[in-house]
Amino acid sequence: MSEAAPTIPAGSAHNRRGVFEVGERIQLTDPKGRLHTITLEPGREFHTHRGFLRHDDLIGAPDGSVVTNTAGVEYLALRPLxxxxxxxxxxxxxxxxxxxxGQIVTMADIFPGATVVEAGVGSGALSMSLLRAIGEHGRLLSFERREDFAEIAKGNGRAFFGGDHPAWTVTVGDLVESLPATVAPGTVDRVVLDMLAPWECLDAVADALIPGGVLICYVATTTQLSRVAEGMRLHGGFTEPSAWESLVRGWHLEGLAVRPQHRMHGHTGFLITTRRLAPGVVPPERTRRPAKGSHPVVDGVAVGTHTTPAAESAGATQPGSLAALDVPDDAWTPEAMGERVKSDKTIRRVRRSLTETSDDN
Structure with a gap:
C-alpha cells in the first residue's frame, strides 16, 4: 500500500477505487474463465505453464485493465468483489x-450504525459482510474460542479492507463468559451465531439484546436446527422461530444455449431467526396444531409438550419435539457434524502466511 494508506479509514471508498496499488489483491481471469488471485509487489512475477506477467505492469493500471503475459495470453485484471x-x-x-x-445481512436487518455480536468468527468471511453493512460508525463484536482462527480472520479482514476496520473488535474466548463483561444488558441490536451449539448461548444473548432485537443462527444439520429451535421456545423470551435454507443455481449463457448449469450451490447450512421479547412478556400461544403422530401420546400425555419458563406460572404449554435435547453436549463436535477439520499444521501455515503478508504491508 502507499505511505498514506494508514491514515485512510479501513473499508473506505478509497480502497475500492483508483489505480492498482502495491499490496492490493488483484483477481486475474484467463481466456478460459479461470480465476487467479495475486498480491501486487514490485518486481514480482505471476507464472503459469504459459508464460508469466510482471506485477509492475499492473501497478498503477486502472481497475478493469487487460494485461498480456510473455506468451501473448491476455488476462482481465479486476479488484475482487x-x-x-x-x-x-x-x-x-x-x-x-x-x-x-447475504441472507443473514438482509433477514437479520443489519443496518448502518448497529451494534452486532458475532460468534464464532471462523475465517472472517461473515465478519466482512457484517462490517460492510454496519459501516465505520457501527460496532461488530466478534467472539472466537480459538486464537489461531481469530488471527486468520483478522488477517483476512486486514487484507481486504486495507487495514484494521475501526468498527471491529475480535475477542478470543467463550461467548457466554465474555459477552456480559463486554456489553451492558439490553444494548445489542443483532446477534449472529455461527457455532456448533448456539442453544448454549441463549441466556447470554437474551440478556444482551434490546427488546425487538434479532437473533439469527447458522447451523449445518437438522439435528442442530431442531435443538436450537426448541431451545428458543423453551427459553420463553423469544418469538416463534423461523427457519429456511437457500439454494443457488447458475445458468449457462452461450448464444441460444441458455440452460441451467449442471452444478449448483446446494445445501450449505440452515438459517433460523427469532426476535427478543420485552422483559416479562409471555409469547402468544401457538394456535397451529401439530400433525398427527408428530408427538406420540404416552399415558394420555403428549411426548414433546413443554412449558416455557415465562408461561409456566400461567399453566400454558407449547408442543415441540425435544428429541434433539437428548443428545449429550460432548457429542456436538465438528467431525460429528460432517465438517472436514483442517490439521493443526495447515492452520499454522495459513496463519503464518497472513502474518507475513501483514508485515510486508
Missing part, C-alpha cells in the same frame, strides 16, 4: 458462503 475474495482467501475454518451471508 467481496464474494470473490471470500471464496479464494486463506482459511482455517469453513467459510459462510456469500449466498448465506
Amino acid at each position: 467481496l464474494s470473490d475474495y471470500v471464496m479464494s482467501m486463506p482459511r482455517g475454518a469453513a467459510v459462510v458462503y456469500p449466498k448465506d451471508a
